[in-house]
Amino acid sequence: MVHTPVHASWLNQVEIYYSAVQRKVVSPNGFADLTEVRDRLREFEDRYNATAQPLRWRFTTSDLDGLLARLDRRTADHYEESSVASTA
Structure with a gap:
């Protein structure tokens, strides 16, 4: 299993690359x-590959456990609030 950051998926990284291609290569379209x-x-592509550096993930399994625990607490709190509101 690969844990990706919660703030940006791998797809966002692809979108960033193609956004750069659009701005720096395709937009000045006097071809x-x-x-x-x-x-x-x-x-x-050659210039980008020569200067690109690997992305170092910092999101660990411990971070994932903490995130899931916070989500569980939030879900439980929300459930309790909605059940109290429905009985009132």
Whole structure:
């Protein structure tokens, strides 16, 4: 099992990458043909791969246990509040 951060999923990381491609490669769209687009995308990919650094996850199993415990407490509190309100 892989524990991803609760604030950003792996999909968000993909969206960030494609957002950068959109802003830095595709948006200045004065391309003469598709070959020029391809070459520009490959140049960006090479430059990005040369400077990119791995993401170091800091979300541990202990963090997950704590998060689940907080969620359980919140759910229990919410259930108690709603049952009190419905009896009133």
